[in-house]
Amino acid sequence: MKPSKIQGGKKMRKVKKWCALLMASVMLAGTLTGCAVDEKTQESGSEQAGDEGKSDEGGKITKSEKEGSFKVGIAAREITNDYNRNIVSASQKMIEDAGGSVVIADAQADVQKHNENIENLINSGIDGLIVHLGDPEQMAPLMEEAEKKGIPVITNGVGSPVAHTIGDVNGDxxxxxxxxxxxxxxxxxxxxxxxxxxxxxxxxxxxxxxxxxxxxxxxxxxxxxxxxxxxxxxxxxxxxxxxxxxxxxxxxxxxxxxxxxxxxxxxxxxxxxxxxxxxxxxxxxxxxxxxxxxxxxxxxxxxxxxxxxTESIGKQSAELLLGVMDGSVDPKTISPKIPASxxxxxxxxxxxxxxxxxxxxxxxxxxxxxxxxxxxxxxxxxxxxxxxxxx
The missing domain is CATH 3.40.50.2300 (Response regulator)
Known part of the structure; x- marks a missing residue:
């Protein structure tokens, strides 16, 4: 038996909006590892940073509006959907609330650019790094470089621990x-x-x-x-x-x-x-x-x-990174894989x-x-x- 129809003129207006949202979503080729996409009118982490970043053919760089007492880089392979946006924006907010500033490098689904962004952030004078998505084997040498520079790194959405990092936060x-x-x-x-x-x-x-x-x-x-x-x-x-x-x-x-x-x-x-x-x-x-x-x-x-x-993934990533940065958390006590509910x-x-x-x-x-x-x-x-x- 088919469910009964939702009645009312207000419903009809909402149906039109739903159809538009669905068609836009269907046409969107969201490139991601394993995370869903929708057309919810929510600001991305980049947009929350003021959307004043510079773009090039392989990605986009945005920064916090205010300078903080420390700087954290967030390298995202892409920010195209709710999964990406929620994680990045939650991390950004927690870091800024703690008095830091954030530089977000969005590779816009370009894997090579993502690795380049990570390397550039490592060499830019940041105090800590969050990497959203990526290939563990490809990232390991870059994470080793960060470790040598004394830059703690935590990943999220990778799905498995990456060598030379604090751990990976993601859904189980x-x-x-x-x-x-x-x-x-x-x-x-x-x-x-x-x-x-x-x-x-x-x-x-x-x-x-x-x-x-x-x-x-x-x-x-x-x-x-x-x-x-x-x-x-x-x-x-x-x-x-x-x-x-x-x-x-x-x-x-x-x-x-x-x-x-x-x-x-x-x-x-x-x-x-x-x-x-x-x-x-x-x-x-x-x-x-x-x-x-x-x-x-x-x-x-x-x-x-x-x-x-997803919001807890971003918060946990930032919280653990900040704890390691200020010495209140011993990275050896952190599980290499940190699951979200x-x-x-x-x-x-x-x-x-x-x-x-x-x-x-x-x-x-x-x-x-x-x-x-x-x-x-x-x-x-x-x-x-x-x-x-x-x-």
Whole structure:
């Protein structure tokens, strides 16, 4: 049975805004390791720095508006989505609140430029460095150079510890992938054809895919199909449209495992347009604004997103770095891998989950009416926050 339509003229105005947001998101080719993207009208870390930085062909440099008593560099491989923006801006705010100034180097998805930015920051007289995303092997020699200069470095979003750094702060991808896998498999009755959408070579996405395959292996009636993709929702939409055409019969596609929310935003739209949103189930990871928009959309196949506390990743990164810099924290006491909390958002707890992640302004930013969503998807479960225990 299809969910009832949300009524009201205000809703219609919001629907138009939602459609515009979705189409913009679908057309955006967000390049990232394993993190979702949406079109939420939120300032990026660069914009919060005044957006007075200089740009070149390979990236963008921005600085704090005021000089601080110390300087920290933030090298981001890209700042294109909620995941990136939340982490960078949270780190920036904590550093500035502590009296420091920040230089943000955004390589705009250029890996070579990212490594160059890291090297340039190391040689620019900074007191500490945060690196957002990157390849551990490529970064290790640069981190050694920073260590020799006495510059403490912490990474986030890399997915594994990098040599010569304090550690890596990120969501626990095996845990998040397990939660997403359980949600999808339960929704399809542990049987049927499931399509896994991921980007080959992206470390975090490879991990998420590998975990899903391991969980699904316990259920012989589940058949997995691989959908290798690019970081491009529009292209993924075309791929899924072709799969839908090749499998027109009801029940021929049970579910789609998306390795991050925005990657499968086009897939969700393709399924919805094909009128198969009630038949096919879809999950993903990150808990972006776009993920919640898909969750609350009428006739959407999207049933769950595993929400990562990205703001805490940025805060923890800055807090640990500042502690090492002022001597209050011994880097030897810090785990090389520092996980952030996560939780599963479904239509049974989606309203609470959305506000936990994005605050009370979520509804206006997402173009949705809270009261209408609560009426259509009343709360039936509490949000349960999961955090791995590290001895």
């Amino acid at each position: 991808d095996p845990l998040m992938a397990t939660l997403a896998s359980d949600a999808l498999l339960a929704s399809i009755g542990y049987a049927g054809d499931v399509y896994v959408v991921w980007v080959p070579g992206a470390p975090l996405l490879e991990t998420r895919k590998r975990i899903f395959e391991a969980v699904a292996a316990d259920y012989p009636d589940v058949k997995i199909h691989e959908v290798p993709a690019e970081h491009n929702p529009a292209k993924v939409q075309t791929q899924i449209e072709e799969i839908l055409t090749a499998n027109p019969d009801e029940g021929s596609i049970a579910g789609i495992f998306g390795t991050y929310d925005q990657l499968v935003s086009g897939a969700s739209e393709a399924i919805r347009r094909a009128g198969r949103g009630q038949e096919i189930k879809m999950v993903a990871i990150d808990g972006d604004v776009l993920g919640f928009q898909m969750l609350f959309q009428e006739d959407s196949p999207f049933i769950s997103t595993v929400v990562m506390d 996560c939780y599963v958002a479904t239509r049974k707890n989606g309203v609470e989950a959305a506000e936990m992640k994005w605050g009370k302004n979520f509804w206006e930013d997402a173009g949705l009416v809270k009261e209408d969503v609560e009426k259509q998807f009343p709360k039936k479960e509490d949000v349960i926050v999961a955090l791995p225990s590290i001895p």
